[in-house]
Amino acid sequence: MSEVCVRVAVRIRPLLPREVLHNHQVCVRVVPGSEQVMLGSDRLFCFDHAFGSTVSQDEVYESCVLPLVESLIDGYNATVFCYGQTGSGKTYTLGGGNLAEDGGIIDRVAHDVFVLLGKTTQSSDVEKATVRVSYIELYREELRDLLELHTTHKELHIREDDRGNTGHLKSHVDKQDFDYISENN
Numbered sequence: 388m389s390e391v392c393v394r395v396a397v398r399i400r401p402l403l404p405r406e407v408l409h410n411h412q413v414c415v416r417v418v419p420g421s422e423q424v425m426l427g428s429d430r431l432f433c434f435d436h437a438f439g440s441t442v443s444q445d446e447v448y449e450s451c452v453l454p455l456v457e458s459l460i461d462g463y464n465a466t467v468f469c470y471g472q473t474g475s476g477k478t479y480t481l482g483g484g485n486l487a488e489d490g491g492i493i494d495r496v497a498h499d500v501f502v503l504l505g506k507t508t509q510s511s512d513v514e515k516a517t518v519r520v521s522y523i524e525l526y527r528e529e530l531r532d533l534l535e536l537h538t539t540h541k542e543l544h545i546r547e548d549d550r551g552n553t554g555h556l557k558s559h560v561d562k563q564d565f566d567y568i569s570e571n572n
């Protein structure tokens with residue numbers, strides 16, 4: 388994997404059935420054999436990866452995310468961040484579609500983290516590894532714990548500690564716990 392810290396991939400989703408029904412037209416295409424997209428007929432934009440509408444979830448994961456999971460197991464930090472206007476495909480790319488083969492980045496990372504940790508513990512001195520997960524939605528300034536849906540919005544907060552680390556915590560969590568949560572985020 389290259390030494391560049393931030394890499395940007397663009398993914399074009401296919402037209403939705405209702406868009407086809409309403410005769411919407413495709414306005415952005417990947418230039419074949421390149422990592423560029425053409426907007427309209429003459430505006431070119433370059434990315435580290437450019438995925439067209441027929442590219443599978445697997446291809447997106449293997450080229451953009453798997454190398455990060457591998458470096459995570461080697462002790463590096465990694466972030467995957469999806470950005471785009473509403474309906475552009477962020478949830479599909481991260482969380483997956485309806486079919487098993489449409490599994491998104493989250494499903495694949497969850498699977499591969501354990502596969503890779505299993506291999507590491509077999510082949511090295513590392514005997515034990517701990518995996519912690521949090522799944523938080525921030526929507527209209529309110530946080531929601533998606534693994535604990537009964538938690539009310541008001542109980543969760545994002546805080547910054549005196550070293551500038553951010554983390555989330557429940558109102559009743561004390562400072563010691565917050566230090567722990569923020570260090571691990």
Ligand SMILES: Nc1ncnc2c1ncn2[C@@H]1O[C@H](COP(=O)(O)OP(=O)(O)OP(=O)(O)O)[C@@H](O)[C@H]1O
Pocket residue numbers: 399400401403440471472473474475476477478479480484
């Ligand atoms: N690559 C893709 N292949 C097939 N369908 C897709 C693809 N990307 C997105 N879609 C479909 O497009 C629709 C909108 O996608 P999605 O809900 O992921 O958008 P979003 O960016 O998360 O929107 P919002 O910000 O409003 O939550 C969904 O019906 C989704 O199944």
